Amino acid sequence: MTARIAIVGAGPTGFFLAERLLNQTDVPVAVDLFERLPAPYGLVRYGVAPDHEKIRNVTRAFDRTAARPGFRYAGHVNIGTDLSLDDLRACYDQVCFTTGAQTDRRMGIPGEDLRNSHPATEFVAWYNGHPEFRDCTFHLGARRVAVIGVGNVAVDVARILCRTPEELASTDIADHALEALATSEVEEVMLLGRRGPVQAAFTTPEVKELGELAGADVRVRPEEVTLDPESEIDLAAGDEATRRKVEILQAYAHRIPTGAARTLTLRFLVSPVELLGDDTGAVRAIRLVRNALVRNPDGSLSARATDVAEEIPVGLVFRSVGYRGVPIPGIPFDEKRGVVPNAAGRVLDPTTGAPLPRTYVAGWIKRGPSGVIGTNKPCAAETAAAMLEDLRSGSLSRVTGPDAMDLLRERGVRYLTFPEWESIRSTEEARGKAAGRPRVKLVDPAEYLPSPI
């Protein structure tokens, strides 16, 4: 008997998991992949920077999965309203959540919510044409922008702010963002790292790219990339990629500015302690304290504030201090870590510690927001192994509930099938071809959603 499996969330992990489940013959399965938004691919469509088109090639593998017998896609379905958790449990032998980390972490400093201070993820979703963020506006009339954090998201944001209109014009950036960024008055983008260059979360290729921008000079203060003895110890014990990253940053400190229209400044060992507002409630400055690094009992190095402070005028702030998972109604949640408690993907009941029957997680909601897209492949494989093992063991009685797609139709929910999505994608690609771009994204669902039932 074919096992019926629901996956909730059609980002990369959802597809990696579907592939793993369908690409085996041991246990016959059918997979339905649900997505809240009409379009699939999650962060590959709405997170990956538009000037990193190559990373999007992974969608070709997702499309091959979608073509496998036993796979169905239902886009524009809200689990919780269109289908409840009880519906899923009645219709499917197993349910796996691959919902990612859908919100941003807070910094907890005064002024965080002043006007023109935004989570970086909002800007990313806006420039990538996410339907729920297409009406956002950002104060691109600001002369100096602070990006807090030095992870790869912060680097993406800084790079997009520094790109010339010509550089952006050949990408699939949303038209509204292309237009707004073309008239941007930003002269300086400051990336703010609370620890030193050895500890910076961004990866080496990303930091190298910052030195290759057509319209921006990269600037680093020599004293902020001169390593303290503890960082020297970590670097000596670290990997080649970190050594290369530090070398690149130290070389930036000796660059002579070319007089480019913009400056991208990388700062280290500084923590924002307050955003200061003007009398209209908009950000006017950021207050920073200088940090020293201290060794923790677990061996890591933390930033500790000194009493040296500075105040820098800024008109726009992006907080890029990491994503955070959001609770799934009816499913246990670890508030501290922002993940669903699990063992190898099996969701655990926090009171008994025992696995909840038929319920699984994979990706960022399972392990937290870390790693690159490909990191989710082994993570999904681990969950798939647990799911298949549970099916193989025969311990699960099979469900006899209705077909979930019938339920959706009965309820008048007009979900999007994969062939319908493929036709939308063809329109985007045809428009892109005509404009010398990979695609021109359709950002208003009203433009492409199929007519109601």
Ligand code: NAP
């Ligand atoms: P991230 O890599 O975890 O970086 C978060 C940054 O915020 C770190 O620099 C962290 O510093 C800093 N931070 C946290 N709390 C802070 C605070 N209170 N004050 C100041 N700074 C603070 O997160 P991310 O950039 O959101 O990226 C998420 C994941 O997606 C990462 O695995 C990333 O590599 C991946 N990603 C990859 C790409 C790519 O491959 N091109 C692009 C985008 C995202 P500490 O280190 O001191 O905590």
